[in-house]
Structures are given as structure tokens and as C-alpha cells.
Amino acid sequence: MLAVPPIEQDWVSRLNTMRTPLSVSNQPVLAEALEELKNHRRISVEQGIRMHNETTISGLAALADMVKRSRFGDNVFFNENLHVNTTNICTLACRFCAFRRGSRHEEAYALSPEEFISRIEPFSNSIDEVHAVGGLHPEWKVDDYAKLFRDVKLSFPGISIKSLTAVEVKHIARRSGISTKEALRTLLGSGLDSLPGGGAEILVDSVRDRICRGKELSQEYLAIHGEAHELGIPTNCTMLFGTIETVRERMIHLDLLRQQQDKSGGFQCFVPYPFLPDRTRLPEASLSSPEEIIRVISISRIMLDNIPHVKAYRMNIGDDMATIAIKSGADDIDGTVGHEEIMHEAGSMTRTDYNRDELARLVESTGQTAVRRNTDYTSADVYRSNGQIHRLELPIVEQG
Numbered sequence: 001m002l003a004v005p006p007i008e009q010d011w012v013s014r015l016n017t018m019r020t021p022l023s024v025s026n027q028p029v030l031a032e033a034l035e036e037l038k039n040h041r042r043i044s045v046e047q048g049i050r051m052h053n054e055t056t057i058s059g060l061a062a063l064a065d066m067v068k069r070s071r072f073g074d075n076v077f078f079n080e081n082l083h084v085n086t087t088n089i090c091t092l093a094c095r096f097c098a099f100r101r102g103s104r105h106e107e108a109y110a111l112s113p114e115e116f117i118s119r120i121e122p123f124s125n126s127i128d129e130v131h132a133v134g135g136l137h138p139e140w141k142v143d144d145y146a147k148l149f150r151d152v153k154l155s156f157p158g159i160s161i162k163s164l165t166a167v168e169v170k171h172i173a174r175r176s177g178i179s180t181k182e183a184l185r186t187l188l189g190s191g192l193d194s195l196p197g198g199g200a201e202i203l204v205d206s207v208r209d210r211i212c213r214g215k216e217l218s219q220e221y222l223a224i225h226g227e228a229h230e231l232g233i234p235t236n237c238t239m240l241f242g243t244i245e246t247v248r249e250r251m252i253h254l255d256l257l258r259q260q261q262d263k264s265g266g267f268q269c270f271v272p273y274p275f276l277p278d279r280t281r282l283p284e285a286s287l288s289s290p291e292e293i294i295r296v297i298s299i300s301r302i303m304l305d306n307i308p309h310v311k312a313y314r315m316n317i318g319d320d321m322a323t324i325a326i327k328s329g330a331d332d333i334d335g336t337v338g339h340e341e342i343m344h345e346a347g348s349m350t351r352t353d354y355n356r357d358e359l360a361r362l363v364e365s366t367g368q369t370a371v372r373r374n375t376d377y378t379s380a381d382v383y384r385s386n387g388q389i390h391r392l393e394l395p396i397v398e399q400g
């Protein structure tokens with residue numbers, strides 16, 4: 001079983017010493033939530049719903065920011081990474097997905113290991129992580145990914161491989177005739193370092209049946225992540241919101257992630273992102289307003305007491321919203337990225353060519369400190385946009 005990375009100390013003790021903003025203390029739902037946290041008690045699904053429906057956004061964001069600061073002070077984490085998608089060919093057809101193509105579609109592609117490596121090459125001196133997900137290719141098996149990971153490690157031994165969502169693991173394990181745990185064990189031995197969290201969508205099967213029929217069930221998503229944690233593979237977890245789910249179903253999702261983290265302890269970072277609509281996919285989606293996006297990020301920070309990091313996924317929400325998110329509970333911001341297809345196919349206009357100075361400036365524009373981390377948050381440097389760097393001692397504690 002994985003321990004949560006040693007990046008935070010006793011945040012509840014620090015929370016108890018912090019000044020409470022008026023916007024929190026004068027709203028009973030938020031004041032009650034703060035008392036629960038100060039007394040090491042968990043925020044319930046019902047309290048989460050009330051926080052969503054009965055608070056002002058300024059008070060909710062202020063409470064989430066308190067919790068974030070009690071954990072990490074002014075620090076906001078980023079890493080230097082590259083997204084490379086392995087294939088857009090997929091045997092499923094999730095209704096929110098703008099990325100997948102049928103195998104005979106003129107835009108369908110499937111990268112060979114050589115092509116994959118050539119995508120990394122131009123970035124290899126500046127990144128420490130490649131983030132690689134893709135569709136469910138009808139022919140690929142565990143051995144195909146094992147070869148890919150071995151080849152990548154041979155070419156770039158210092159680059160961490162974050163790859164394969166839970167449904168990809170399920171798909172290639174089934175095609176290979178082995179269990180998901182056996183698949184993960186083989187991939188770990190071939191160079192896989194961590195799993196991204198994609199594919200959680202909403203962990204309520206009646207919702208999944210309507211938006212992503214055929215994908216793994218909620219309990220399968222959690223079980224595959226649990227197996228990864230048992231093998232020592234850290235993972236992220238996600239939530240796609242603003243499709244057809246209710247507020248209660250969002251809170252159930254957060255609660256299920258907490259319960260899994262209690263059992264297996266290997267979730268590093270929670271990444272919430274709203275559905276990006278177009279005119280063709282999921283016309284019945286409720287869609288999230290900018291305020292609702294911040295509400296979800298803030299509530300995630302307050303409810304997920306045992307998952308250390310919450311990410312402002314700027315590839316999806318954009319840089320402007322991301323700067324609000326890192327003042328409203330998020331402590332991590334998507335890295336340099338280099339290239340991104342899944343959100344951009346769905347309409348994202350976010351730049352993918354930021355260097356670390358530009359990212360640092362984005363964080364500094366909120367009055368906070370940019371901290372360049374490695375993939376598993378086990379080393380970190382304060383990185384200033386004027387180029388100054390200094391190593392942070394771990395665990396990272398409140399600044400000033």
C-alpha cells in the first residue's frame with residue numbers, strides 16, 4: 001500500500017490557528033463545516049450539498065482557500081510535462097467524447113513506439129513526465145504497452161511515465177486474457193510509473209450508463225486504482241461534471257474517492273473538470289457556469305480531507321479560471337503540457353506552449369509562489385519567473 005507523499009504535515013493543527021474570514025464565519029453552513037474539519041471530522045454528502053446550494057461563492061472559496069493554505073501555504077505546484085496520446089481509435093463511444101475516432105475514420109491514428117518517442121524527443125531536456133492516454137484500440141494488448149514503456153525508458157530513463165486510465169487497463173487486460181492486477185504488475189515492471197485519473201466521470205452507474213455506456217463500472221474504476229496502489233503505483237483521480245449528474249451525485253463521487261483513499265492511500269491529486277459542450281454531443285447536458293466550476297473545485301478541497309492535491313486543470317477550464325481556482329482551494333496547476341488533444345478537440349483554447357517562466361508568472365499573478373515539483377511530489381523547487389530557483393525541504397509546510 002502506498003503512503004500519501006510526505007508533502008504536508010498536520011494541516012488540521014494549522015487550520016486551528018488560522019484567522020477565519022467573515023465570509024466564512026457569518027454563514028452557518030460554512031462555519032459548521034470549518035468546525036468539523038478543525039475537529040478532525042469528515043464533511044458528509046449532505047453537508048457537501050448544502051455547501052453547494054446554500055453558500056455564497058466568496059465564502060465557499062474563502063473556506064477552501066483556508067484549507068489549501070493550511071496544507072500548503074502560498075505554494076502552488078506545477079510540473080514540466082508533455083501530453084502524448086497513443087491512439088484516438090476507440091471501441092467505445094462515450095457521449096461526451098470529442099476525441100475518439102472509428103478505426104476507418106480519415107483522422108484515426110495509432111502511434112508506433114518510434115513515433116511516440118519522436119514526439120518526446122524535442123521536449124526531452126525540459127520535461128520530467130510524459131502523460132500518455134488514448135482510446136481503447138481494438139488490437140492492442142498489455143505486451144504492446146509494455147514494449148512502448150520499455151522503449152521510452154531506454155531512450156529517456158529520467159522521464160516518468162504516467163499512462164493508462166482505468167478503462168484502458170481493463171481493456172488491454174481483457175484482450176490479453178489476464179487480470180487487471182496482473183496487467184498492472186507487468187506494466188510496472190516495464191517502466192510504468194503512475195496512472196492518470198481519467199475516466200472516473202461520475203462514479204454513479206446510472207449516470208455512467210447514460211453518458212459512457214460500456215465503460216468500467218464505478219466499483220471497477222475504484223478497484224483498478226486500488227490494485228495500482230497495492231502494487232505501489234500512485235494514481236490521480238478525476239471528476240467530469242456538468243453533464244447530466246445531480247449535485248448529490250457529485251458529492252457521492254467525492255465520498256467514494258475518499259473511501260477508496262482510506263483503503264489504499266495512493267491517490268496523489270484530484271482533477272475536477274467540467275464538460276466542454278458543442279452542439280452535437282450530449283445536448284441534454286446541464287453545463288457548468290464559471291461560478292459552478294469554482295464551487296466544485298472549492299467543495300472538492302473541503303471534502304477530500306485525505307487526498308493531498310487538487311488540480312486547476314487549465315487545459316480544460318482555461319488560464320483565467322485556473323488563476324481563480326488556485327485562490328479557491330486548488331494547490332496544483334496543470335504543467336507546461338506541450339501538446340494536448342482531448343480537451344482541444346472538445347473546444348479548449350488554452351495555450352499549450354507555456355514555458356516554466358510563463359507558468360510561474362501565472363501563479364505569481366495571484367500573489368502566490370510557484371513550486372516546480374517532480375511527478376510524485378517528492379521533490380520541489382520554488383521557481384520564480386525571474387529565473388531564481390531554490391529547493392524546498394520536504395515536507396512542504398506553510399510559508400510565512
Ligand code: SF4
Binds near residue numbers: 090091093167
Ligand atoms: S472517453 Fe475514452 S473510452 Fe470513451 S470514447 Fe473517448 S477515448 Fe473512448
